Amino acid sequence: MTEFDLIESIRTRCASTRTDVLLGIGDDAALLAVPPGQALAVSTDTLVAGVHFFSDAAPFDIGWKSLAVNLSDLAATGAVPAWATLALTLSSGDDAWVSAFADGFAALARQFDLALVGGDTTQGPLSITVTVHGFVPASLALRRDAAQVGDAVFVTGTLGDAAAGLGLLRGDLCAAPETDTPNAHRAALIERLHRPTPRVAQGLLLRARARACIDVSDGLVADLGHICKASGVGAEIDLIRLPTSPALRDFVGDEARAALQLGGGDDYELCFTVPEQQVPALIDALARSGGAVTRIGRIVAGAGVRVCDAGGNDVARGRAGWEHFAA
Amino acid sequence: MTEFDLIESIRTRCASTRTDVLLGIGDDAALLAVPPGQALAVSTDTLVAGVHFFSDAAPFDIGWKSLAVNLSDLAATGAVPAWATLALTLSSGDDAWVSAFADGFAALARQFDLALVGGDTTQGPLSITVTVHGFVPASLALRRDAAQVGDAVFVTGTLGDAAAGLGLLRGDLCAAPETDTPNAHRAALIERLHRPTPRVAQGLLLRARARACIDVSDGLVADLGHICKASGVGAEIDLIRLPTSPALRDFVGDEARAALQLGGGDDYELCFTVPEQQVPALIDALARSGGAVTRIGRIVAGAGVRVCDAGGNDVARGRAGWEHFAA
Structure with a gap:
C-alpha cells in the first residue's frame, strides 16, 4: 500500500x-x-x-x-x-x-x-x-487548578479494570480461587484496557457544576494528585467507596484490587471536584444521562492525596501496593 | 530527566x-x-x-x-x-x-x-x-486545486540544495573536479538540509495574488504534480530557469544538478501559480520583501509535469535522473 x-x-x-x-x-x-x-x-x-x-x-x-x-x-x-x-x-x-x-x-x-x-x-x-x-x-472549561477545600471528589464509571486487564495479558494477575466465571470477567477487563470509553457526555454535564477535573490515565492517586498540586490543596479518598466493576470484584482479592484502583492507569474515567451545594444537581443530571458517578472523597487543606480505610485511618502506601504503578 | x-x-x-x-x-x-x-x-x-x-x-x-x-x-x-x-x-x-x-x-x-x-x-x-x-x-487561503491554464509557475528561493546536502552526508555525491571552495559549499548545502527556512512571509504576500500553491518537500516535479492533479491541468518547466544557489552551481555538474533540482526533496520552498495579469504586482511585492522568486514555467492543458530544455524539447525523465528520487 x-x-x-x-x-x-x-x-x-x-x-x-x-x-x-x-x-x-x-x-x-x-x-x-x-x-x-x-x-x-x-x-x-x-x-x-x-x-x-x-x-x-x-x-x-x-x-x-x-x-x-x-x-x-x-x-x-x-x-x-x-x-x-x-x-x-x-x-x-x-x-x-x-x-x-x-x-x-x-x-x-x-x-x-x-x-x-x-x-x-x-x-x-x-x-x-x-x-x-x-x-x-x-x-465553562474544566481545569485542574480550580479545586477548593470542602469540594466533594467524584469519579465516573469504575476504577482498576484496565489495569487488571493489563495484568491478565502480562500474566502477572491471576483469578481469585473462588471465581466461578473467570473467562467472562477476563474478557470484560481486557475490553476495558483495549477500548476505553471517553466520558465526553459526562464532561459536558460537568460544565458550570464541577470545579476541577482530570481524566484518570496514570492512576487515581497520581491524577488526583495533579489536581491537588495545580490547585494548592490536598485530598482524602475513602478506599471503600471506590467504584468497582462486578468483573474486578469477583476476579481479584481486596488487596490486589486496592492497588489496581489506586495506582492502575488507562481507565480514562473522569475525576472531578464539586462544591457541596452543587452535588445534588450534579448527581441528578448525571443520573438522568445514565452515566454512573461515585463520590469517593473530599478536598482538604494541605497537599497530596491521602487514602483512608473504613475507619478513617491512613492506608499505608506500601500496604496497598499502588507505588508499584508509580511512574 | x-x-x-x-x-x-x-x-x-x-x-x-x-x-x-x-x-x-x-x-x-x-x-x-x-x-x-x-x-x-x-x-x-x-x-x-x-x-x-x-x-x-x-x-x-x-x-x-x-x-x-x-x-x-x-x-x-x-x-x-x-x-x-x-x-x-x-x-x-x-x-x-x-x-x-x-x-x-x-x-x-x-x-x-x-x-x-x-x-x-x-x-x-x-x-x-x-x-x-x-x-x-x-x-484568501492558498490551495493546490486552483491552478488554471495560462498561469505562470513560480518558485521561491533555490532548488536542489537540501538534496545535495543529503547526498554529501550519505557519501553518494562528490564535488565537481573544478570546485575550488568545496568546504564552504558543502557546509552551505548541508545547512539547507538541516535548517530549512519556512517561507511564511512569502506565503502571506501570495494571498489574493497567487492561485495554487504547495511547498516543495517531495521534489519539484512531484509537488507541482500534486497541483496539476488537484487542479486538472498540466505544467511545463524550463530546466534552464530553475533557481540555483552558488554552492550548488559550483559544486556539481549540470546533469547531477538537474536531478537534484527536479527530484530532490526537503527544500521547503513554495511553488505557486499566478495569473499573468498578477505577475508584475507579485514580483514587485516579493522584491520589496527581499524574498527571491523565480518564474520557472507555465500551466498548460493536459496532465502531469513536462520538463523542457533550452530549445523547448522534452527532457527525458531517464536522462535527468530525477526518477531515482521518486517515492
Missing part, C-alpha cells in the same frame, strides 16, 4: 459531513471554522508499540484507543469534540492492518461526529500521534 | 506572551482563541529517526526542522503561524539532548511568535510529531 492509498483508506472510512471543515485532507493544511463564542480546546497524545500497547494487539483496538485517549482529554476539559489529525508511523504498509486500524479509529470518531481533517503517514517503528480539537466556551 | 522535567525544559524555552492562549501547557487540553473572521489552518508532520534525519544529527537541528517542515505547510496555505503542539518520543531522557532539541525548536518558534501550547512525551524509538495552527481568512 502506497502512502497515497493508505491515506485514502483512512479518509474514506472517516468521511464526515461537518460544515465547519472548509478544506479537509489532501492539501498542505486543513481549513477549519471555530464557532463564535467558543474557545478551541486542543490536546495530543502518542501511543507507541511495545510501550502503550502490545505490538500484536488487534489493529481495530489500536485505532480505537489512539482516538479514545485523546477524546478523554477533551472530556476532562468539558469540550465538544470536532476534528482530529492522525500521524501514523508504520513499519510496513500492510493493507489489512491499516484497514482494521482505520475501522477502529472511525468507529469511535462516528460516535462523536468527529472529522479527520489531516495527518501524516511515515515509515518507521509503529506509533500513533493523534491531535484532537474541540469547542468549549472559555468560561 | 523525568517526563515532568522534560516538559518543563521545553516549556520554559518556548514561553510566549500571546494573549490568544487562554490556557497553555499543563492541563488536559490547551484553550485557544481564534480571531474573528479567520479560519484555523492545521497541519501535522512527523520526523522519524533514521528515515527523515540521521539518528546522530545535532538535536538543535532536529528541533528546528521538526517545526520548520510544519510551518512550511502553513506558509503554503498563506496562514500566519500561531500555536503548535509537540509529541516527542525519546528512547532515553538525555538532558543535554532534550535541551538542545528544545533550543532549536524555540529558536524558530520565536521568529514567528509561535506558542507551544501542548504536547506529549513518551518513551520509544526517536520520533517527533508537530501539529501547527495558524490563521487565514478562508477566502
Whole structure:
C-alpha cells in the first residue's frame, strides 16, 4: 500500500459531513471554522508499540484507543469534540492492518461526529500521534487548578479494570480461587484496557457544576494528585467507596484490587471536584444521562492525596501496593 | 530527566506572551482563541529517526526542522503561524539532548511568535510529531486545486540544495573536479538540509495574488504534480530557469544538478501559480520583501509535469535522473 492509498483508506472510512471543515485532507493544511463564542480546546497524545500497547494487539483496538485517549482529554476539559489529525508511523504498509486500524479509529470518531481533517503517514517503528480539537466556551472549561477545600471528589464509571486487564495479558494477575466465571470477567477487563470509553457526555454535564477535573490515565492517586498540586490543596479518598466493576470484584482479592484502583492507569474515567451545594444537581443530571458517578472523597487543606480505610485511618502506601504503578 | 522535567525544559524555552492562549501547557487540553473572521489552518508532520534525519544529527537541528517542515505547510496555505503542539518520543531522557532539541525548536518558534501550547512525551524509538495552527481568512487561503491554464509557475528561493546536502552526508555525491571552495559549499548545502527556512512571509504576500500553491518537500516535479492533479491541468518547466544557489552551481555538474533540482526533496520552498495579469504586482511585492522568486514555467492543458530544455524539447525523465528520487 502506497502512502497515497493508505491515506485514502483512512479518509474514506472517516468521511464526515461537518460544515465547519472548509478544506479537509489532501492539501498542505486543513481549513477549519471555530464557532463564535467558543474557545478551541486542543490536546495530543502518542501511543507507541511495545510501550502503550502490545505490538500484536488487534489493529481495530489500536485505532480505537489512539482516538479514545485523546477524546478523554477533551472530556476532562468539558469540550465538544470536532476534528482530529492522525500521524501514523508504520513499519510496513500492510493493507489489512491499516484497514482494521482505520475501522477502529472511525468507529469511535462516528460516535462523536468527529472529522479527520489531516495527518501524516511515515515509515518507521509503529506509533500513533493523534491531535484532537474541540469547542468549549472559555468560561465553562474544566481545569485542574480550580479545586477548593470542602469540594466533594467524584469519579465516573469504575476504577482498576484496565489495569487488571493489563495484568491478565502480562500474566502477572491471576483469578481469585473462588471465581466461578473467570473467562467472562477476563474478557470484560481486557475490553476495558483495549477500548476505553471517553466520558465526553459526562464532561459536558460537568460544565458550570464541577470545579476541577482530570481524566484518570496514570492512576487515581497520581491524577488526583495533579489536581491537588495545580490547585494548592490536598485530598482524602475513602478506599471503600471506590467504584468497582462486578468483573474486578469477583476476579481479584481486596488487596490486589486496592492497588489496581489506586495506582492502575488507562481507565480514562473522569475525576472531578464539586462544591457541596452543587452535588445534588450534579448527581441528578448525571443520573438522568445514565452515566454512573461515585463520590469517593473530599478536598482538604494541605497537599497530596491521602487514602483512608473504613475507619478513617491512613492506608499505608506500601500496604496497598499502588507505588508499584508509580511512574 | 523525568517526563515532568522534560516538559518543563521545553516549556520554559518556548514561553510566549500571546494573549490568544487562554490556557497553555499543563492541563488536559490547551484553550485557544481564534480571531474573528479567520479560519484555523492545521497541519501535522512527523520526523522519524533514521528515515527523515540521521539518528546522530545535532538535536538543535532536529528541533528546528521538526517545526520548520510544519510551518512550511502553513506558509503554503498563506496562514500566519500561531500555536503548535509537540509529541516527542525519546528512547532515553538525555538532558543535554532534550535541551538542545528544545533550543532549536524555540529558536524558530520565536521568529514567528509561535506558542507551544501542548504536547506529549513518551518513551520509544526517536520520533517527533508537530501539529501547527495558524490563521487565514478562508477566502484568501492558498490551495493546490486552483491552478488554471495560462498561469505562470513560480518558485521561491533555490532548488536542489537540501538534496545535495543529503547526498554529501550519505557519501553518494562528490564535488565537481573544478570546485575550488568545496568546504564552504558543502557546509552551505548541508545547512539547507538541516535548517530549512519556512517561507511564511512569502506565503502571506501570495494571498489574493497567487492561485495554487504547495511547498516543495517531495521534489519539484512531484509537488507541482500534486497541483496539476488537484487542479486538472498540466505544467511545463524550463530546466534552464530553475533557481540555483552558488554552492550548488559550483559544486556539481549540470546533469547531477538537474536531478537534484527536479527530484530532490526537503527544500521547503513554495511553488505557486499566478495569473499573468498578477505577475508584475507579485514580483514587485516579493522584491520589496527581499524574498527571491523565480518564474520557472507555465500551466498548460493536459496532465502531469513536462520538463523542457533550452530549445523547448522534452527532457527525458531517464536522462535527468530525477526518477531515482521518486517515492
